[in-house]
Amino acid sequence: MPKIALLGYGKMGKTIEQLALDAGDEIVLRLNADNATALTARNLQQADVAIDFSHPQTGFKHVEACLKAGVPVVSGTTGWLDRFEEAKTHCLQQKGAFFYASNFSIGVNLFFALNQKLAELMNDWPAYQPSMTEIHHTQKLDAPSGTAITLSEDIAARLKRVEGWHEGTDAAEGQIPIQAIREEEVKGTHEIRYASAVDTITIRHEAHSREGFAKGALQAAHWLIGRKGVFGMSDMLGL
Known part of the structure; x- marks a missing residue:
């Protein structure tokens, strides 16, 4: 071994x-x-x-x-x-x-694949604007998380109207706003939303343990x- x-x-x-x-x-x-x-x-x-x-x-x-x-x-x-x-x-x-x-996480990497596919589909639906929230434990030093950055970069590589990401809610046009939240004992949660005037599509991964x-x-x-x-x-x- x-x-x-x-x-x-x-x-x-x-x-x-x-x-x-x-x-x-x-x-x-x-x-x-x-x-x-x-x-x-x-x-x-x-x-x-x-x-x-x-x-x-x-x-x-x-x-x-x-x-x-x-x-x-x-x-x-x-x-x-x-x-x-x-x-x-x-x-x-x-x-x-x-x-x-x-x-x-195996689950997160399946989530990556789902995120990539959804981003490709959204090229035909410009009314939906993406945003992201990630939540981690208070000991995590970097923000946004590396996972959130990977998710946003995967979207930018596939969704033509997205050029990058921005931490916070004041993102410019073409940027994905990422809200980074730090709370006690949260193992890791990532949520991606596509919002239009009439509805919102959400995909989410939540880790239960390390x-x-x-x-x-x-x-x-x-x-x-x-x-x-x-x-x-x-x-x-x-x-």
């Missing part, structure tokens, strides 16, 4: 750890703010794969360190995607393996071992 490095040992890291141990995997590194100096090539190379759920400020650093050490890395950390293309370039240069998803995200991340880690390249959930799930 694979040896795993956990980069980030908060609630998500501990949930992944429990699932991994139940599956017979071995955890060889648990990295958090208290032992950040343990992020060395030697320590990383003990692992067959690394899983990063850390902090927006450390996400790129962790991915880069794994790629330099020749260790496949699965990243679920959001808020650092301004450097995502740089990470992809590093991966290809190092001939490494990098798996990124803004959300590892286990769905953790299962997907662990599945991705197992899947990534032995592969080379840059991957996402659509590659693993065949969506």
